[in-house]
Amino acid sequence: MSATNRGGVRSKNDYYKTPAGIVDLLLETYPLSGSLWLDPSAGSGTIGRQIKQFYPDIKIKQIDVSSEHVDYEVGSVLVGNFLAYPDNGLQIFDGFIMNPPFSRAEEYAVKCLENRISDTVPVIMLQRLGFLESKTRHLFWQRFPVDRLYILSKRPSFTGDGKTDNAGYAWFIWDGSNKRCGGQEIKTLMR
Secondary structure, three states, rough: OOOOOOOOOOOOOHHHOOOOOHHHHHHHHHHOOOEEEOOOOOOOOOOHHHHHOOOOEEEEEEOOOOOOOOOOOOOOOEEEOOOOHHHHHHHHOOOEEOOOOOOHHHHHHHEEEEHOOOOOOOEEEEEHHHOOOOOHHHHHHHHHHOOOOEOOOOOOOOOOOOOOOOEEEEEEOOOHHHHHHHHEEEEEOOO
16 A cells, blocks of 8 residues: 555555544545445454444445455454455445555456445545546546545544554545535545
C-alpha cells in the first residue's frame, strides 16, 4: 500500500498496517448499514476492529493471503487469495471495505464491483490518490466512476513509526450515489 519503500524492498505481500485513526475518520463520515461486510485484504484486522467499535452488530468476514498478521478476534477468517474466491460467494455481503495491496488494487476493486448484488452495495477502498491516474486505468474509470472520494488531509503512517511517504490517500467509495444524486461527492477528512 505505502510508497514508503519506493526504491527499496517492499513489505512481504505488500503488507502495510492500516492506521486505526483513518478508519475512524471514514466511519465518522460514512454510515455503514447491513449485517455482513467483507474485508478481502484484512491484514491485522484494523478495519474490522474499528467497524466493531462503531457498529457492534455488523459481522466482519476477513480474507488475507497470510495468517501472519490476522486477528481472529475480529471475525471469521479465510486465509487465501481473495482473487481466487468464488465470485458467486460475494453476493451475500452488504458491503466491502479494504486496504488492498497497491499492486493489486484494481483487481480487488473490479472483483467486488462486478460481483456485488447491486450497485448500491458499497465498495470502500483505501488507496493512494495516484490511483486516479494512469493511462492503463482509463477504461476502469470509464466503467466504474467513483461515487465518493474522501481525501485524507494528513498523510497517514503505514509503518507504525510515524513516517509517511510522498503519496496522498483517500477512501474511494462506490455505492451508486453518483447515479441517484446526480454527481460525485468529494470531501476532505481532517483530524
